[in-house]
Amino acid sequence: MQEEQSLTFEHLTPEEYKVMREGATEPPYSNDFVEVKDGVFHCKACGNPLFKAEDKFDSGTGWPSFIQPITPDAVQYKTDWKMFVPRIEVLCGKCQSHLGHVFDDGPKPTGKRFCMNGVALKVQKDT
Numbered sequence: 001m002q003e004e005q006s007l008t009f010e011h012l013t014p015e016e017y018k019v020m021r022e023g024a025t026e027p028p029y030s031n032d033f034v035e036v037k038d039g040v041f042h043c044k045a046c047g048n049p050l051f052k053a054e055d056k057f058d059s060g061t062g063w064p065s066f067i068q069p070i071t072p073d074a075v076q077y078k079t080d081w082k083m084f085v086p087r088i089e090v091l092c093g094k095c096q097s098h099l100g101h102v103f104d105d106g107p108k109p110t111g112k113r114f115c116m117n118g119v120a121l122k123v124q125k126d127t
Helices: 014-022
Strands: 040-043 049-052 075-080 087-092 098-103 113-116 121-124
Touching (some): 014 098
Antiparallel strands (some): 040 049, 040 121, 075 087
């Protein structure tokens, strides 16, 4: 737990910092994760494994979308009122970086759409 509290986030670019630490949203279609079909998506700030590529789907929104996190504790949730209506914000379960939001309009079997900012993710390909 001590290690988590000592994260400085100095390695993040200004855009990554704005999204992950200040809760901004990157423009749609500004990432190159559309074609990624294998591997594990990790938090760019701390390396925490978040989502499997096999759980990714094309939501047509321009952001990487997943049906579920890799484990239930990989992410945390918080009510976000920035748009004047409540949305469920998704945070990294390890460093609490802002990742995106989850919506109830995803495909089966979960019915969830974890709509993530690509700038907050890095992929480790399966070997």
